[in-house]
Amino acid sequence: MDFKLTEEHIMIRDAARDFARNELLPGVIERDEKQEFPSEQIKKMGELGFLGMMASPEFGGGGMDTISYILAMEEISKIDASASVVMSVNNSLVCWGIDTYGSQEQKEKYLSKLTTGEKLGAFCLSEPEAGSDATSQRTTAIDKGDHYLLNGTKNWITNGNSADYYIVIAQTDREKKHKGINAFIVEKGVKGFEIGPKEQKMGIRGSDTHSLNFNDVKVPKENRIGEDGFGFKFAMKTLSGGRIGIAAQALGIASGAYELALDYSKQRKAFGTEICNHQAIAFKLADMYTSIEASRHLVMKAAWEKDQGANYDLSGAMAKVYASKTAMDVTTEAVQVHGGNGYVKEYHVERLMRDAKITQIYEGTSEIQKIVISRGILRD
Numbered sequence: 001m002d003f004k005l006t007e008e009h010i011m012i013r014d015a016a017r018d019f020a021r022n023e024l025l026p027g028v029i030e031r032d033e034k035q036e037f038p039s040e041q042i043k044k045m046g047e048l049g050f051l052g053m054m055a056s057p058e059f060g061g062g063g064m065d066t067i068s069y070i071l072a073m074e075e076i077s078k079i080d081a082s083a084s085v086v087m088s089v090n091n092s093l094v095c096w097g098i099d100t101y102g103s104q105e106q107k108e109k110y111l112s113k114l115t116t117g118e119k120l121g122a123f124c125l126s127e128p129e130a131g132s133d134a135t136s137q138r139t140t141a142i143d144k145g146d147h148y149l150l151n152g153t154k155n156w157i158t159n160g161n162s163a164d165y166y167i168v169i170a171q172t173d174r175e176k177k178h179k180g181i182n183a184f185i186v187e188k189g190v191k192g193f194e195i196g197p198k199e200q201k202m203g204i205r206g207s208d209t210h211s212l213n214f215n216d217v218k219v220p221k222e223n224r225i226g227e228d229g230f231g232f233k234f235a236m237k238t239l240s241g242g243r244i245g246i247a248a249q250a251l252g253i254a255s256g257a258y259e260l261a262l263d264y265s266k267q268r269k270a271f272g273t274e275i276c277n278h279q280a281i282a283f284k285l286a287d288m289y290t291s292i293e294a295s296r297h298l299v300m301k302a303a304w305e306k307d308q309g310a311n312y313d314l315s316g317a318m319a320k321v322y323a324s325k326t327a328m329d330v331t332t333e334a335v336q337v338h339g340g341n342g343y344v345k346e347y348h349v350e351r352l353m354r355d356a357k358i359t360q361i362y363e364g365t366s367e368i369q370k371i372v373i374s375r376g377i378l379r380d
Helices: 009-025 028-034 039-047 065-079 080-103 104-114 173-178 231-267 278-305 313-343 349-358 365-378
Strands: 120-125 140-143 148-159 165-171 181-187 192-198 209-220
Touching: 009 039, 009 065, 028 039, 028 165, 039 080, 039 165, 065 080, 065 231, 065 278, 080 120, 080 148, 080 165, 080 278, 080 349, 104 165, 120 148, 140 165, 148 165, 148 181, 165 209, 165 231, 173 181, 181 209, 181 231, 181 349, 231 313, 278 313, 313 349, 313 365
Parallel strands: 120 165
Antiparallel strands: 140 148, 148 209, 165 181, 192 209
């Protein structure tokens, strides 16, 4: 495998790095503390093309490969995971899902606005009792002829209040089980659609996470994605690609924490020398760097397989499991390298540690990913 990045890849990575440092870093601590959604920064991300990177240029997308996307995700996540999760959902789940499986009319009406950041998307699968289990949906969409009647509750929805368009997974025919599930595009503001209170979270506090309630919401037939009963397959394919994006986010959080710890270790002195010269610290840095590089290879492999049109379910799950564990391990060690300062907000690493934990939870917990991995290797 050729590990050398193309000139275009390097240009995209550097552009994302510059944006993160110049636009996201200022105020990131305050946004975290106030749980403030980065509205202005997200708008600029849309203008720069970071919200529809892999979507078709015909509908305002960048037409880029998955490797370009994960390179940008890593750089954004180094600085602000709250911004990168917005980027992840809009790219991996919403834009990619509509671009790949949506009708021409849906692409013209919705995708062309999502790719540019004019509108923002949300993906609604999780439920209070079903979690990320798409086969156990309690939200229903009853066929009423020219429309569906949507009822139910979704929770842990990223961009819950900030989104304009919501992809909602719902059960249409319980007797058909997973073959009776559909995916619908629901617009914000329609009658019967209510947004619940904002969740008070440990990490990614700048992103807005809400529960959503649907009470006899009328959804036009033309807003169903794909043929009747396609919803389960739609959810599985979009989530599979979404895991690559979250793995890249975890990689970025780990990389950001490592870079801060490395710089700090070269400046902080103890016992007559910089602490990086002490074996206890040097070994921590060595372990951190090794885990990050291993994660990077797994994430890149998953992205490469997706770009090659190969089955990336297994590689994506492995990348997410390993990279999210690396994010948690590395950020914890970064706090340790900083000592008492690591516990203080102004050094950033405590925030990265709090942000890291969510990468082991959303897009399916690490335990769910291990089910995917074990089934994959036992099937061979």
